[in-house]
Amino acid sequence: MTKILPVAIVQAAPIPLAITDGITKATELAAEAIKQGAKLVAFGETFLGGYPLWLDEAPGAALWDHPGTRAMHRIMLENAIVANDERLLPLQELCDEHDACISIGAHERVRQSLYNNQLMLRPGQAPLDHRKLVPTHGERLIWMRGDGSTLGVHQAEWGKVGNLICWEHWMPLARAAMHNLGEAVHVAAWPTVREEYALNSRHYAFEGRCFVLAAGLVQRKDDLFDGLERTGGDGAAKELIQTIESDVLNKGQSLIAAPDSRVIVQAGEEEEILYADLDLSEIGANLTSLDTDGHYSRPDVFELKVDTRAKNGVKWGV
Template sequence: MTVLNVAICQAAPIPLDFAGGIEKATRLAREAIEGGAQFVAFGETFLGGYPLWLDEAPGAALWDHPGSKALHAIMLDQAIVPGDERLLPLQELCDESGACISLGAHERVRQSLYNNQLLFRPGEAPLDHRKLVPTHGERLIWMRGDGSTLGVHQAEWGKAGNLICWEHWMPLARAAMHNLGEAVHVAAWPTVREEYALASRHYAMEGRCFVLAAGLVQHRDDLFDGLERVGGSSEALELFNAIEGEALNRGMSLIAAPDARVLAQAGEGEEILHAELDLSEIGGGLASLDTDGHYSRPDVFELNVDVRAKDGVVFSS
């Protein structure tokens, strides 16, 4: 297969309401697949919505803030868990269509929340990628991932993988992923502002792969709607009321080729962005730049990647 049809579902999440988010993601992914897509991507934490209050609500980071505590409790209660049966509609869609779906979600493991970009693939369990370093205020809610979820999926047309947001400015994470030989890479963002677009196109050029830079569309009113869906909280409502502005994540998703040119560009609203990828471009581009091969210096630089799961507690007899 030398031609791959892909799509980004640039859409508004349903904040806090994971059941509603799964239904919407399945519906949009099906629409993209019926439109010809063999690979579909959604933005960062589409399930649960990006936690806008961390950046937009004054005081959200203050110690013991009632609104932040209330929202954290809701997220823990709502978040997906490993092997979550609520995700079966997405898995079934992959199985019946043969397509892959990359979807961001808040995930609960024991008592901690992770930022996970799940890669659903036909006939196999979803591939996890838990964000290695939550950025700035995100550390208030998310645990750091480990090397056990730094991997790729082998499809019939090539390999596919994910990184999340500012991981694209982690040079060693990029080097590790380039070594794994991605043909298609999902760069998941809350919104693809100018510097995020640059990072995504740079990744495509450096890794000689196609990049789906997937963003969300989020408005202030969405937060109130999501909160109402999960039963509400007066403390969280007060926090949301302190947020100024209306359009907080503006989409602007793009699809980039291995030479960094933009193949498709979305606007600021909800849309499904399609592109046709000529996978034969990858081999041609490697002639001049192969950062994991002839443009590397393994005699000078060596990267060790620890892919062991780090649970922190080991019970042994």
């Protein structure tokens, strides 16, 4: 088993709304990271499509029938990735050619609904989905809730790797379920890794005795205008963006944490690729004192049941 794992976090600005162009950018950046030796490359939450910053930053965006919010939703539906999306093939080919994994967030369309999906692309296999279980606060205006069918990990030759998205990291039972799956490396996808998100990511590393790649975005108001123009533009959507006061909305600050919670490397607030070589032997050494899924658990007192059935709402057949 490989003991040293080269990894990278791509901290970059997405191309909001214009997912096809975003995939082109992601492929170029992932190729650069892989060229430097990375076997696991992580992007932040909804890199493909951009984080819907107007929900927090545009006054009135949550009002019923807001014209700009409606326009944005229509554009996201039209551009979102779908199952077996051929636009993802360039990223898949990178994984296949270099025996690497790429974790990347995207707006995904399933029937008529949007999901926040952190995809794990892996060599020789279909991408592993993880759809956000609970969209946070205003995000519920956009995204449907995921279900237990997308709680899982990828078994790489060096160990297991999984994803959770943003505030899922404050769901104790979600963490317990992922720890039970035995991650060696965990991708914590965030829109930006502010102080409390950094603390949360380091806590996950300590609790799960795993390495954590806390991946954030750099996103500006101008990026929203750029993405809107690339998708054909919309007057109501443009007016919504114009009401946003701040120019810089997501400030990166991605980090990589070790199983003892220490920060191995941390990014600043600009675009960059963060690299680290992870010594996977640290996991076993740290399990000596704490294994929350094993010798530090009490299965005779606490029991967790995870329903992994897909909840489609409609069942066809006899």
